[in-house]
Amino acid sequence: MEITFNNVVSNLNKTQYQPRFNLKSGYGNLRPLEKDTVCFTGGEKILVDGMKGGMSVSKEAANQIIREAKIVAKDYVNELRHYLAPLIVSAEHPEKPIKSITYRVKNDFSIREKAKTRKLRTIPEIKAGLDDLIGVRIITNNGSKEEIDKIIKRLTKGVGEGRFKIFEIENYCIDNKSGFASDAALNKLQQAGNKILSNGVIKREQSIPSGYTAIHLASFLPDGYKAEIQIMSSDVEKVKEIEDFIYKIKTNKTLGKKYKPIEEMLAELRINEALQRSVNSYTRNLYRIAREEGFHSKKYAFPPAPDYILPEFDFNKILKMKKVCDKQAK
Secondary structure, three states, X not given: OOOOHHHHHHOOOOOOOOOOOOOXXXXXXXXXXXXXXXXXXXXXXXXXXXXXXXXXXXXXXXXXXXXXXXXXXXXXXXXXXXXXXXXXXXXXXOOOOEEEEEEEEOOHHHHHHHHHHOOOOOHHHHHHHOOOXXXXXXXXXXXXXXXXXXXXXXXXXXXXXXXXXEEEEEEEOOOHHHXXXXXXXXXXXXXXXXXXXXXXXXXXXXOOOOOOOEEEEEXXXXXXXXXXXXXXXXXXXXXXXXXXXXHHHXXXXXOOHHHHHHHHHOHHHHOOHHHHHHHHHHHHHHHHHHHHOXXXXXXXXXXXXXXXXXXXXXXXXXXXXXXXXXXXXX
């Protein structure tokens, strides 16, 4: 069944792990890439075909990348879980910092869309050019700085032991008060990485209009792949899952066939700068509440939108539409 805006709206009324590869080897003298020019493993054959708006990596090539990346991602995340096990929540220790560690590999549409934008035409170029081809998310129990610092400290130890190759640290926060980790903990992680990578680890603090708050760590993986590790609280993750739709619309990306009704509903955001500013103000407040207070209402997933926000941009409404889209796509 074709999913449209109208028909959606109508529906709204622990065992030991032994890694299969050695994370301490196979990296060589790695450094962050300034340009997408370095080849890793794989052939140089250009794999392109036609795609709306120009040439892109073929669907077959994208799926080959996905198959390989899933194997690498699974092993890497299992290694992370194994190493961070002392900090992961259990029935006996619900107070521990880490609630969950999950991962995803970009789908073929996202790979092709981003490869086209960045003019990446071979598998090695895509591996080198897409830092977030593999995404890992560490969700914390309560999101306090003390809790996050324990995770950063453990990762710092892992970097020093050669288990993880982190080459970039991004601290997304509105201000120092809202940040997830202390400067001291992040500085020590950077220093540990500097001893491993010849050109050092890039560290930056980011403040973006939406108010997004999290720690991002870019890491080298075996076989030329890279991963983006995101550390955030569960309430911030709830906001991000919906705000990602808004971000893609603002940056003229598509949501794909599955979420076409949401894309249609939010379409004005592409061209209306005043609307963008008001939505940014709304999302900043949601991230602030998620970071400082958390969401506790049993009636709403998020605090209801203020009067200055158009009804269709209320996160509760977008979430309901997302659930319907997910259900209809099954």
